Amino acid sequence: MINTLDFYDKNASQFAENTLNVEFDQVQMKFMSLLPDKAYILDFGCGAGRDTKAFIDKGFKVDATDGSKELCVIASRNTGIKVRQMLFEELSETEKYDGIWACASILHLPKEKLKIVFNKMIKALKPGGYIYASFKYGEFEGERNERYFTDFTFESLAGFMEHFPELNEVEKWKSCDARPGREDEMWLNLIFLKNENWREK
Numbered sequence: 001m002i003n004t005l006d007f008y009d010k011n012a013s014q015f016a017e018n019t020l021n022v023e024f025d026q027v028q029m030k031f032m033s034l035l036p037d038k039a040y041i042l043d044f045g046c047g048a049g050r051d052t053k054a055f056i057d058k059g060f061k062v063d064a065t066d067g068s069k070e071l072c073v074i075a076s077r078n079t080g081i082k083v084r085q086m087l088f089e090e091l092s093e094t095e096k097y098d099g100i101w102a103c104a105s106i107l108h109l110p111k112e113k114l115k116i117v118f119n120k121m122i123k124a125l126k127p128g129g130y131i132y133a134s135f136k137y138g139e140f141e142g143e144r145n146e147r148y149f150t151d152f153t154f155e156s157l158a159g160f161m162e163h164f165p166e167l168n169e170v171e172k173w174k175s176c177d178a179r180p181g182r183e184d185e186m187w188l189n190l191i192f193l194k195n196e197n198w199r200e201k
Contacts, residue, residue, distance in 0.1 A: 004108045004147040005067045012070035016048035020078065024103075027175075027189065028054050031101060031132045034170070034191070035060070039098035042124065044091070045105020046083060049075030055101075056081070063097075066105075088117045093124040100125055102133040104187075108148050111141065115163055122166050128196040130170070137174055137186035152188050167192040 008015060028051060035041070039060055043052045046064040048071060055062045056079060064079060065086040066072050075083040088106055100121050109117060121131060138151035152160065154172065161167065170191040177185035 007146045008066075008068035009070045012048075012068060012074055015071070016074045016078075020048045020050050022050065024051065025054075027103075027132070030171075031099065031130065031191065032058055032060070034130050035099050040096065041099045041101055042093075042097045044100055044102045044121070045088065046075050046079075047071055047103075047105070049078040049083065051101055051103055052079045052081070052083070065091075089113065089120070091117070091120040091124055095124070095126045097125055098129045100129070100131045102131065104134050106133060107135045107150055109150060110148065111150055111160065114150060114160075118164055122164060122194060125194045127194055129194050131167070131190075131192045131194070133190050133192075135188045135190075137188045154188070157188065157190070161192075164192075166195050168195060169193075 032055065037059070041055050041060050041062045043055065043062055043064040046052050046066050049064060052062050052064040052075065062081065064075060064081060064083040066075060066083060067085065067087050069085050072083045072085045088109060102121070106114060106117055125131065136149060136151040137153060139153060139156060140149060140151045142148065157172070161169070170193050172188065172190045175187050175189055177187060
């Protein structure tokens, strides 16, 4: 099976160059507006650290992780914090974060692993906390451009999210890719709220 992390380790500098200065303010602000002042955010698969830096600059406390060793080095340099190398499946916190930001990151997991990781994210989130995630819009699942992708449509997402009764949908929307020259690529953006009455067993 293709190793997605190998791709990011080998192409870390180019990936950082292509993503670090992409304008993503509107989505960042939408997410931040839901959180309390000085909230604790996990940037889950932070890439080059663009969003981590935006959150820190707005006064939020941020943990940033990525599976790629090379991207962790770049993101640590760009954000001024220590970015931890960690696989998504290694998340083990309990009710620690007010928000989890998974921008174009967990989309690299097959659906069965994605179910496991969503449950770990839910566990790591405080009741009343929020998750933002984004996926390529479509029905594809498999290897593409040297990486593994799981895409969703509105319809397939609805079926998938039935596995997670702890989460209430806040908003979902389609958007064009924010990178120049890739505006024809569509994304599915999601915000979920963890039910405030939910407590970890």
